[in-house]
Amino acid sequence: MDNQQQFWELIKHSIINYDINIANIPVTKILLCALIIVITQASKQFFFSVIIRRLELLASIDKTPLDDELIDILKPPAGWLILLAGVWIGELILAPQFGTQVTHLIEKVINFLVVSTGAYIVYHVSPLLGKVLRKFAASTETELDNLLLPYLPRLFQITAILVVAIKAAEVLLGASASALIGLLGGAGVAFGLLIKDVIYDWFCTVIIFFDKLYRPGDRLVIEGIDGFVNVLEIGLRSTKLRVAKWNSIQKIPNSKMITGIVENWTQNPSDKSSYGINFTLKVEGLCANKSAAIYQALQDIPKEIDIISENCQVRLEGIDANAHVFRLRAFTSDFNKYYDAEVATNLAIIHLLENESIEQSKVSLIAEADKY
Numbered sequence: 001m002d003n004q005q006q007f008w009e010l011i012k013h014s015i016i017n018y019d020i021n022i023a024n025i026p027v028t029k030i031l032l033c034a035l036i037i038v039i040t041q042a043s044k045q046f047f048f049s050v051i052i053r054r055l056e057l058l059a060s061i062d063k064t065p066l067d068d069e070l071i072d073i074l075k076p077p078a079g080w081l082i083l084l085a086g087v088w089i090g091e092l093i094l095a096p097q098f099g100t101q102v103t104h105l106i107e108k109v110i111n112f113l114v115v116s117t118g119a120y121i122v123y124h125v126s127p128l129l130g131k132v133l134r135k136f137a138a139s140t141e142t143e144l145d146n147l148l149l150p151y152l153p154r155l156f157q158i159t160a161i162l163v164v165a166i167k168a169a170e171v172l173l174g175a176s177a178s179a180l181i182g183l184l185g186g187a188g189v190a191f192g193l194l195i196k197d198v199i200y201d202w203f204c205t206v207i208i209f210f211d212k213l214y215r216p217g218d219r220l221v222i223e224g225i226d227g228f229v230n231v232l233e234i235g236l237r238s239t240k241l242r243v244a245k246w247n248s249i250q251k252i253p254n255s256k257m258i259t260g261i262v263e264n265w266t267q268n269p270s271d272k273s274s275y276g277i278n279f280t281l282k283v284e285g286l287c288a289n290k291s292a293a294i295y296q297a298l299q300d301i302p303k304e305i306d307i308i309s310e311n312c313q314v315r316l317e318g319i320d321a322n323a324h325v326f327r328l329r330a331f332t333s334d335f336n337k338y339y340d341a342e343v344a345t346n347l348a349i350i351h352l353l354e355n356e357s358i359e360q361s362k363v364s365l366i367a368e369a370d371k372y
Contacts, residue, residue: 014156017121018368020347021316023324032093033090033093033094036086036090036093037090038049038088039070039086040082040083040085040086041083043086044079044082044083046187047078047079047082048075048079048289050080052071052075052156055071056068056071058183064234066131066132068129068201069128070128071126073121073124073125073128073309076120076123077117077118077120077121077372080117081112081114081117084114084117087110090107091103091107091110091265093258105171107169109129109171111167112167112168112170112171115163115164115167115281116164116167119160119163119164120160120163121340121361122157122159122160123156123157123158123160126152126153126154126156126160127153129152129153130152130153132166136236139216140165140316143234145341146166154244163322171245174327175271177331179334194245194324197253198237200255201236201237201238201254201255202236202237203254204253204254204255204257204258205234205235205236205237205254208234208239208257209234211281212267213257213258213262213264214231214234214239214262214264214266214267215234216231216232216233216234216268217231217266218230218264218265219231219244219263219264219265219266219269219335220241220254220262220263220264220265221263221369222241222252222257222261222262222263222349223260223261223262223312224260224322225241225243225250226243226245227243227244227245227369228243228245228335228369229241229242229243229244229250229284230242230244230263232249234254235251235254236286237253237254238251238252238253238254239251239254239257239342244339245339264371265335271338271347273325273333274309274331274333274334275331275332275334275335275338275369276330276331276369277329277330277331277332277338277341277345277367277369278327278328278329278367278368278369279327279328279329279330279345279346279349279365279366279367279368280324280325280326280327280364280366280367280368281294281298281303281325281327281364281365282320282324282326282350282361282363282364283323283326283329283353283358283363284321284322284323284324284360284361284363285322285363286323290356291316293352293356294326294356295316295326296326297352297355297356298349298352299314301330301348301349301352302330303343305341305344305345305348307329307332307334307337307340307341307344308330308332308341308344308345309330309331309332309333311331312330312331313327313328313329314329315327316329323362323364328345328349330345342367345367346365346367349365350365
């Protein structure tokens, strides 16, 4: 192995350093460069007429247009790389004529052009990758990939641009490029601190999908919002909700959805959903007989309202200050009639209190959502 390396090093040294000078003109090296130009053009022609042509024939067999688009994208940079290979070999031959400083600059430019060619490929292939990933996402059950995948091609493109910009800084600024990269790194850290809440919302979005807290179309009860909300859309930063009671639209950051109390009414393990309403009735100045009469009347309310099931729950919970506290849990199986059931039950309780000749100034009645 060492003998082979020594042999090739000898050949390389002989080709590069051996020269015939006529009037201080390196004739041999000029002829070698001309030969390299011819070989480079021939290699380029062979690559496109044979290899690319066969790839196009194979792609034509497949019905998907993605492989055809990929070949069209790769054609220009493939030609550039072949030309750069020829330039690099020519630079090796003519390096002694240029001097160390110029040679080093040419090598940096060639390196920059190679990296830029790779970045060009990544930039233009990224949309095709997005199409492939979208097809893959359509076959999966999770919706997180549907949310994140549209951003991946753009992320690859931005990365390609940043790599080219950094390499350009190295060529143009030389040693100063390290200081520039350090400055950009510090600016990136400061920018990250500024948008840390946004990044936190992104992680909360991942948690929402992985823990399956809720999905678009689910019906929720959220702490701080009166009534039910319907999930319209889960975004990368926030969740879009429709408040059923007022038919208004709200957007809540996903971090608040994670840290707050969220009741999901849709994810019911039973075959039939039952939507409950909690009524808290407080009446002051009641005697025991009056409380017993109200307790019995509350148990009869579901029998009078057809959109409420009869398996309601009534409790005389105790005494709060000077008021007797009653709890009524009523249920309806049709969410579209939920608020109708709430109104009908409230009216039935008001009629009950009027029949018992109880003044409204001594009454407190509150309805809250519940689910069983």
